[in-house]
Amino acid sequence: MTILDGKKISNDIKNEIAAEVEKMKANGEKVPHLAAIIVGDDGASLTYVGSKVKACERVGFESTLVKMPHTTSELELLKKIKELNEDDNIDGFIVQLPLPPQIDTQKVLLTVDPSKDVDGFHPENFGKMALDMSTFIPATPFGILELLQRYDVDTKGKHTVVIGRSHIVGRPMSILMSRKGWPGNSTVTLTHSNTKNIAQITTQADIIISALGVPNFLKAEMVKDDAVIIDVGITRVEDADHPKGYVITGDVDFENVSKKASFITPVPGGVGPMTIAMLLKNTLLAREQRKG
Template structure:
């Protein structure tokens, strides 16, 4: 039978596993704190930030929230980031994307203290990841690795195909899966919109991660028997939520597969908490065990 990997359950285990570390840091006077910054009127962004604040409250991480008016000059957002960089109660900073149209988001990211960049998007942290020595693994790719680990999927020596080359998921995940580490050592093919005969690539894979943002791009005809399928896609089509994988046909081929919703999504939020605790540990010089 095909294993349906329950991202909600794995995420709950991650959150539970952070409790001892958070209490140890609190006892040392270094309780983790996550600052969220919103410069957008996008309802989805507002909802997502609220969810992150609730996640923090549930595990004992302090949350701080700053809203910057969408008509404010970019300098106001930069000053907000600078203030949070200097705040010792803030372990991690997350500026919710997108920001106002007149602000360069990449410049905002560059202004975040790399030691508080719990998204892992700062150029210094990207460089460390590519070098094989990540300070923080980006939340969604790290969540994918945790799902693979939970499902007992061996990555060492495996052929992995990542479909999608974004800076948020595809590229960092390819680096992490290929990294010389217990949860890496895969042979990785990074595919994208210009890939010729995508199906020929995915049929050769032991692991397929679909992260292209194209509804149902990958279907069962493009997969080999026994493959592990991780669907990062989250697409709204005519009021229906679809992944980047055509679930029913893929499930017929896969030994393990993530659903949408309820697969990768909960893991992204859980790994943000993980990175915030890790940042607090590093800043305080207090060693903790992370799940």
């Protein structure tokens, strides 16, 4: 069994990006600039955005953090997005989700300039991805592809089962794993909360990508020997014995499933660290496209 170490690979990617930024500086070029908008004071979102800012500093990017109060109106947020769209100094930006209930998330995502949509959530970028055209791939699926590639995981002709149909992970992964190329060329089954007899499907899978958000959902008896397991789930589970009062748990019963898997991602330290690394990679791509 091989651990797909997202922490190590994400550090490798950041080092590679930092080297590219140094070349840009040496050539007198403008370095990439990533901006983030956060509305409200959700603790998890603030922590996540803060880690993005630190990652920018590490690789030599410029970064801008726009904080807006929880009471921000939809019109105010759309105005700020249009400002970033028109700011030539900004190469890419993200709007941190979730947004407060008074704001239409879909309207917000549609307002982001597709050429600056480094999250890969705009329908234009999603459509290009579905058509196998060059575009921004959502950071988490992009990170999963990178893990599979760097660990030389064979996907050609394999049966991949994706658990979860979110626009951020599940649906993109089902498209990407079936595309021509590598990682890809696999036969994909997309399952979700209404799928019947899901264990019968997962036991046939060569590769399982679980993004359901249910702690320890995938049990050892639902997995065949030598399957590749990608755990995207991340949930805080109360644990009175832990100093923090909780533990971070994935969708997979890691202790037991790992005994049968050929490759498996841990939680934490698997897919999670890859997301920020690939956001940086998308921003570097955005800078190169704007330069071109």
